[in-house]
Amino acid sequence: MLEVKNLAVSYGAVKAIHGVSLEVHDGEVVSLIGANGAGKTTILRTISGLKKADDGEIRFDGTDLRKMDPSKIITLKLAHVPEGRHIFPQMTVEENLEMGAFTDRKDMEANMEEVFGRFGRLKERKKQLAGTLSGGEQQMLAVGRALMAKPKMILMDEPSMGLSPLLVKEIFSIIKEVNRKGITVLLVEQNAKMALSISSRAYVMETGKITISGNAGELLRDDRVKKAYLGQ
Amino acid sequence: MERRVKISYVINFLGVLAVFLLFVLLFESRVFGAATQYIKGICTTACYTIIMVASLNLVVGCMGEFSLGHAGFVSVGAYASAIVSGALTGKGLPDLALFLIALLAGGIAAGITGVMVGIPALRLRGDYLAIVTVAFAEIIRVCFCNFSITGGGKTMSGILKLSDFYWCYWVMAACVAVMYLYIRSKFGRTVKAIREDYIAAAAAGINVTYYKVLTFTVAAFFAGVGGGVYAHYMTAMIPTNFNFMYSAELLSEVIIGGIGSLTGSIIGAAFLSSLPEMMRQFSQYRMLAYSVVLIIVMIFKPGGIFGSWEFSLTRLLRRAEKKEHEKAEGGVKPWKQL
Numbered sequence A: 001m002l003e004v005k006n007l008a009v010s011y012g013a014v015k016a017i018h019g020v021s022l023e024v025h026d027g028e029v030v031s032l033i034g035a036n037g038a039g040k041t042t043i044l045r046t047i048s049g050l051k052k053a054d055d056g057e058i059r060f061d062g063t064d065l066r067k068m069d070p071s072k073i074i075t076l077k078l079a080h081v082p083e084g085r086h087i088f089p090q091m092t093v094e095e096n097l098e099m100g101a102f103t104d105r106k107d108m109e110a111n112m113e114e115v116f117g118r119f120g121r122l123k124e125r126k127k128q129l130a131g132t133l134s135g136g137e138q139q140m141l142a143v144g145r146a147l148m149a150k151p152k153m154i155l156m157d158e159p160s161m162g163l164s165p166l167l168v169k170e171i172f173s174i175i176k177e178v179n180r181k182g183i184t185v186l187l188v189e190q191n192a193k194m195a196l197s198i199s200s201r202a203y204v205m206e207t208g209k210i211t212i213s214g215n216a217g218e219l220l221r222d223d224r225v226k227k228a229y230l231g232q
Numbered sequence B: 001m002e003r004r005v006k007i008s009y010v011i012n013f014l015g016v017l018a019v020f021l022l023f024v025l026l027f028e029s030r031v032f033g034a035a036t037q038y039i040k041g042i043c044t045t046a047c048y049t050i051i052m053v054a055s056l057n058l059v060v061g062c063m064g065e066f067s068l069g070h071a072g073f074v075s076v077g078a079y080a081s082a083i084v085s086g087a088l089t090g091k092g093l094p095d096l097a098l099f100l101i102a103l104l105a106g107g108i109a110a111g112i113t114g115v116m117v118g119i120p121a122l123r124l125r126g127d128y129l130a131i132v133t134v135a136f137a138e139i140i141r142v143c144f145c146n147f148s149i150t151g152g153g154k155t156m157s158g159i160l161k162l163s164d165f166y167w168c169y170w171v172m173a174a175c176v177a178v179m180y181l182y183i184r185s186k187f188g189r190t191v192k193a194i195r196e197d198y199i200a201a202a203a204a205g206i207n208v209t210y211y212k213v214l215t216f217t218v219a220a221f222f223a224g225v226g227g228g229v230y231a232h233y234m235t236a237m238i239p240t241n242f243n244f245m246y247s248a249e250l251l252s253e254v255i256i257g258g259i260g261s262l263t264g265s266i267i268g269a270a271f272l273s274s275l276p277e278m279m280r281q282f283s284q285y286r287m288l289a290y291s292v293v294l295i296i297v298m299i300f301k302p303g304g305i306f307g308s309w310e311f312s313l314t315r316l317l318r319r320a321e322k323k324e325h326e327k328a329e330g331g332v333k334p335w336k337q338l
């Protein structure tokens, strides 16, 4: 479904990504883990078109994404939940979700009901300004907004960042459920253990390169991964 | 829903009409005696200032970017409309048609300038954008100082006096109504989303540059219309009228009235543009007074006097209705208790 080949990305003279290749198949949850500054966010931003690549190939269902605008890429049903809680603080929860359906307003109402069904907390706070939501609720709103675009695949950048252990669990169960409904997920996470436990496969990054890849179960037992990311 | 929207349009139109009739009554019954003409002039000044300030509020309030070069667009509109009305004089057009064509021409010229300035400038944000808009306004001013068609730096005079207050009132009402609808539309909400969170907006698939340039262009268009009214009221102008101080004055009126509130822009502009007339003898201290007002407002009400609050006639009526209702019920209760 998503195919990245020999991707190279730089910020000015600084090369952030050199020659990364990865693949995500239809219906999978794939995680991308790695230390701070490894380049995970950069990869997601490049896939969704927010950052331009220097070299390499990005294909989504066969379509070349590299020369495409982010506003076009989302119409291919590839959504992105950016790192950090990016919501529209001075707009209501409802308006935030409406913005998620920006490129495809067909069935918006039904879709919103579905999102509200999944996130009961958001429904109760429909008319509340998004900036007054708690951190966890904001993160849910960001995920809900991405779902409003009716994506086939969703890129998630550290959805559990800064959440209490209980909410982390909730977010992960939501990701699992979203995936069960047929949405493919590429997940970037610091919480490697949790991420690996819901993924089929994973890639481990170090300073702009992929160093280890394989089945999530295998990686959970891999000594290098255990030492560096699982703290064992 | 549909019906309610239609009803609110009618109510608001009636409100605007009522204010208009009040003005007509005041002026035609000659309550002000010999000063009537003078006061009409002040009201016309208020009309075009409202258009300019409200249009700047689209950029500052709706889009959240500071533009310090709005006078540049005003001047493009002023000169373009003056040139067009000059060229069309004596072609047998009725005055009102001539006026409207001139204003439209001024708006379009300013709108085109808005696109040209917006595309490169809106890549920048915050302070950088503000600086670039100052530079563009200066470039425009210097151009007008050198083109022979605009008087080549000397006064351009002999512009037809077409800005009659009654016409200007409706032009102002139409401009404000369109801007209000723009802010309320999907476009306005999209621009608001971009202001709120640039990254989230881009990730939601919003073409950020397009919507910003569009809003900037709409603002420039209305600034140009305001400039057109200005030109046909003053009948003579010089490029230095539209200098940095003028832009700063418009911006301070936006801020004092309320960033993001068209109500604030209307009241702020109406009040502040007639203020110097009311105290003519102190007019050289106007900027000083402005600065003091600005400082006081910033300290006590950083969002401007009206914040982002909008006056709504429909809401007011609904509330009055509710009160009546409660009163009626309240009146019944004690009787029942007996």
Ligand SMILES: Nc1ncnc2c1ncn2[C@@H]1O[C@H](COP(=O)(O)OP(=O)(O)OP(=O)(O)O)[C@@H](O)[C@H]1O
Binding pocket: A011, A014, A016, A034, A035, A036, A037, A038, A039, A040, A041, A042, A043, A083
């Ligand atoms: N806008 C930018 N300008 C310059 N350098 C940047 C920019 N954004 C990221 N970088 C650099 O690119 C590298 C990769 O950053 P990236 O944000 O992709 O890391 P990450 O793996 O997501 O880290 P984290 O886990 O901390 O979120 C880092 O060295 C970072 O300093």
Ligand SMILES: [Mg+2]
Binding pocket: A040, A041, A042, A083, A157
């Ligand atoms: Mg990151």
